[in-house]
Amino acid sequence: MSNNPLLTWCFLSFILALTLFFFFIQRKKTKFYLPPGKMGWPFIGETIGFLKPYSATTMGEFMENHIARYGTIYKSNLFGEPAIVSADAEFNKFILQNDGKLFEVSYPRSIGGILGKWSMLVLVGDMHRDMRNISLNFMSHVRLKTHFLKDMENHTLLVLSSWKNNCTFSVQSEAKKFTFNLMAKQIMSLDPWNLETEELKKEYVSFMKGVVSAPLNLPGTAYRKALKSRNSILKFIERKMEERMKRMQEGKKGLEENDLLNWVLKHSNLSTEQILDLILSLLFAGHETSSVAISLAIYFLPGCPQAMQQLREEHREIARCKKKAGVVELTWDDYKKMEFTHCVVNETLRLGNIVRFLHRKAIKDVWYKGYDIPCGWKVLPVISAVHLNPSNFDQPQHFNPWRWQCNSKNGNCGNTNSSNFMSFGGGPRLCAGSELAKLEMAVFIHHIILNYNWELVDVVDQPIAYPFVEFPKGLQIRVQTLAQAQAQAQSVI
Ligand code: HEM
Ligand SMILES: *[C@@H]1O[C@H](CO)[C@@H](O)[C@H](O)[C@H]1NC(C)=O
Numbered sequence: 020m021s022n023n024p025l026l027t028w029c030f031l032s033f034i035l036a037l038t039l040f041f042f043f044i045q046r047k048k049t050k051f052y053l054p055p056g057k058m059g060w061p062f063i064g065e066t067i068g069f070l071k072p073y074s075a076t077t078m079g080e081f082m083e084n085h086i087a088r089y090g091t092i093y094k095s096n097l098f099g100e101p102a103i104v105s106a107d108a109e110f111n112k113f114i115l116q117n118d119g120k121l122f123e124v125s126y127p128r129s130i131g132g133i134l135g136k137w138s139m140l141v142l143v144g145d146m147h148r149d150m151r152n153i154s155l156n157f158m159s160h161v162r163l164k165t166h167f168l169k170d171m172e173n174h175t176l177l178v179l180s181s182w183k184n185n186c187t188f189s190v191q192s193e194a195k196k197f198t199f200n201l202m203a204k205q206i207m208s209l210d211p212w213n214l215e216t217e218e219l220k221k222e223y224v225s226f227m228k229g230v231v232s233a234p235l236n237l238p239g240t241a242y243r244k245a246l247k248s249r250n251s252i253l254k255f256i257e258r259k260m261e262e263r264m265k266r267m268q269e270g271k272k273g274l275e276e277n278d279l280l281n282w283v284l285k286h287s288n289l290s291t292e293q294i295l296d297l298i299l300s301l302l303f304a305g306h307e308t309s310s311v312a313i314s315l316a317i318y319f320l321p322g323c324p325q326a327m328q329q330l331r332e333e334h335r336e337i338a339r340c341k342k343k344a345g346v347v348e349l350t351w352d353d354y355k356k357m358e359f360t361h362c363v364v365n366e367t368l369r370l371g372n373i374v375r376f377l378h379r380k381a382i383k384d385v386w387y388k389g390y391d392i393p394c395g396w397k398v399l400p401v402i403s404a405v406h407l408n409p410s411n412f413d414q415p416q417h418f419n420p421w422r423w424q425c426n427s428k429n430g431n432c433g434n435t436n437s438s439n440f441m442s443f444g445g446g447p448r449l450c451a452g453s454e455l456a457k458l459e460m461a462v463f464i465h466h467i468i469l470n471y472n473w474e475l476v477d478v479v480d481q482p483i484a485y486p487f488v489e490f491p492k493g494l495q496i497r498v499q500t501l502a503q504a505q506a507q508a509q510s511v512i
């Protein structure tokens with residue numbers, strides 16, 4: 020080669036530097052500091068344990084054992100993929116806030132198969148933004164005040180009017196009637212007494228069974244039946260759409276000016292397929308979750324007579340004021356006055372945990388609190404485990420609405436920090452219907468607490484996380500009418 024010692028030296032040091040460089044790169048690549056945990060069996064990993072049903076007011080044996088052994092951030096193998104599970108409040112917030120930047124939604128493929136590829140739950144990027152914008156406009160504050168509130172009260176009273184003194188029934192199905200009728204009215208102007216509404220409701224029952232079942236597309240399975248129901252529901256919506264377009268072309272203005280279907284037909288550029296998936300998903304998201312929320316409130320309250328009493332006083336006071344002013348219908352101001360009710364709503368959602376965990380994946384290599392989260396891994400923020408951890412909420416098993424009063428004057432708030440409360444998710448995908456769901460709960464509570472006392476018929480009729488939350492026996496209650504309030508309700512109907 021060269022006999023210039025300087026050149027040789029340069030060459031050698033260059034080689035050395037290169038070697039060291041590759042050595043460190045290599046080292047950095049292989050040396051992931053993954054969270055602790057075990058991967059379980061090949062392919063199925065620990066999925067079966069993770070999905071095993073348990074009491075909805077607990078975080079479940081699987082979570083408890085794993086947190087005890089590995090801490091609040093651990094690795095596992097779930098839904099056929101390597102996964103990081105987080106029960107850590109800070110990390111969950113970090114994941115949700117960085118949606119689209121470091122993480123992305125990643126629901127199992129079966130969810131897209133059944134809710135549709137244009138469902139908001141599986142969309143990302145611009146398409147998600149546009150669909151979300153439509154949903155937010157549909158459920159905006161203004162519309163809640165001007166459209167939803169009146170209808171909600173109407174539909175609540177319609178359901179309650181069948182509750183006779185001393186009768187026993189399933190609250191879960193009554194609440195579902197209420198939320199379904201409300202959404203069907205707001206989305207497509209369907210009336211509850213129409214036969215077609217009943218038909219659609221039936222299809223949604225079998226659809227729901229498929230959403231939560233194993234995604235086996237074989238004859239006879241719940242999933243196969245649900246795909247069939249999906250087609251019937253889509254046909255139904257498409258028929259409604261065609262009717263509307265025909266009427267629009269003929270220049271007739273219907274009464275339905277203000278529902279979602281008319282709005283998307285007039286103001287959006289969505290294709291037929293996109294509109295169908297949007298409407299199917301909103302009708303689904305809008306009744307399955309909030310009906311469980313209402314059932315949970317009715318389940319928790321009898322266990323805490325003091326809360327029941329304070330709640331009733333709050334609503335009686337509102338009713339008194341309305342009577343004095345001669346106003347019958349509930350107004351937005353009345354809703355704002357329901358301070359303790361808001362505490363009961365938050366506490367119900369915290370303890371009941373309707374949505375227990377979310378599906379995300381890392382779209383970059385992420386480093387967090389000393390751990391590496393490799394790009395492509397599944398990331399599951401478990402909201403329920405944060406809500407039920409004593410380091411986030413004092414005595415987490417305890418239904419204690421007063422813990423939420425620290426936001427106002429001088430409540431007994433323990434260590435409640437509402438930034439650890441994430442029942443509706445967070446970040447750019449925060450539940451679009453959160454305000455709607457809370458309003459529904461408050462209106463329903465207003466009328467039931469003024470008109471009825473109730474008791475749980477069966478002590479073992481408890482909410483179970485499958486992991487979607489449900490009362491296996493439908494939450495049977497027996498009601499007693501409160502005579503004095505009855506007259507008031509009648510005057511509204
Ligand atoms: C108490 C009842 C409810 C709970 C606990 C709840 C919970 C949630 C959660 C946790 C998410 C986030 C999903 C994720 O980040 O992957 C979500 C999203 C969503 N929810 Fe709700 N929800 C409720 C009621 C409703 C209602 C009444 C509607 C009305 C249609 C609704 C519509 C939606 C929509 C459209 C999204 C998708 C938002 C997006 O991706 O941008 N939800 N919900
Ligand atoms: C969202 O909807 C509003 C009202 O229709 C519209 O003015 C706004 O431009 C939309 N934003 C996006 C990002 O599409």
Ligand SMILES: *[C@@H]1O[C@H](CO)[C@@H](O)[C@H](O)[C@H]1NC(C)=O
Nearest residue numbers: 169170171172173174177512
């Ligand atoms: C409430 O329901 C009654 C029928 O029970 C109906 O006549 C009335 O128009 C409804 N009001 C609203 C605001 O929807």
Ligand SMILES: *[C@@H]1O[C@H](CO)[C@@H](O)[C@H](O)[C@H]1NC(C)=O
Nearest residue numbers: 184185186187476497498499
């Ligand atoms: C209410 O129902 C229960 C059981 O169904 C019955 O034992 C009781 O006598 C009934 N009370 C009244 C006042 O009808």
Ligand SMILES: *[C@@H]1O[C@H](CO)[C@@H](O)[C@H](O)[C@H]1NC(C)=O
Nearest residue numbers: 149152285286287288289290
């Ligand atoms: C709809 O599409 C047309 C052209 O394709 C575009 O000019 C218009 O801005 C779009 N409108 C919306 C609301 O996206």
Ligand SMILES: *[C@@H]1O[C@H](CO)[C@@H](O)[C@H](O)[C@H]1NC(C)=O
Nearest residue numbers: 361362365423424426437440
């Ligand atoms: C209920 O939780 C929300 C956070 O989702 C919080 O903003 C609100 O202040 C809470 N309500 C009360 C009464 O503490």
Ligand SMILES: *[C@@H]1O[C@H](CO)[C@@H](O)[C@H](O)[C@H]1NC(C)=O
Nearest residue numbers: 108109112435436437438439
């Ligand atoms: C609540 O938690 C957030 C971060 O998680 C923190 O910034 C805030 O100071 C806490 N608030 C209280 C009152 O402790």
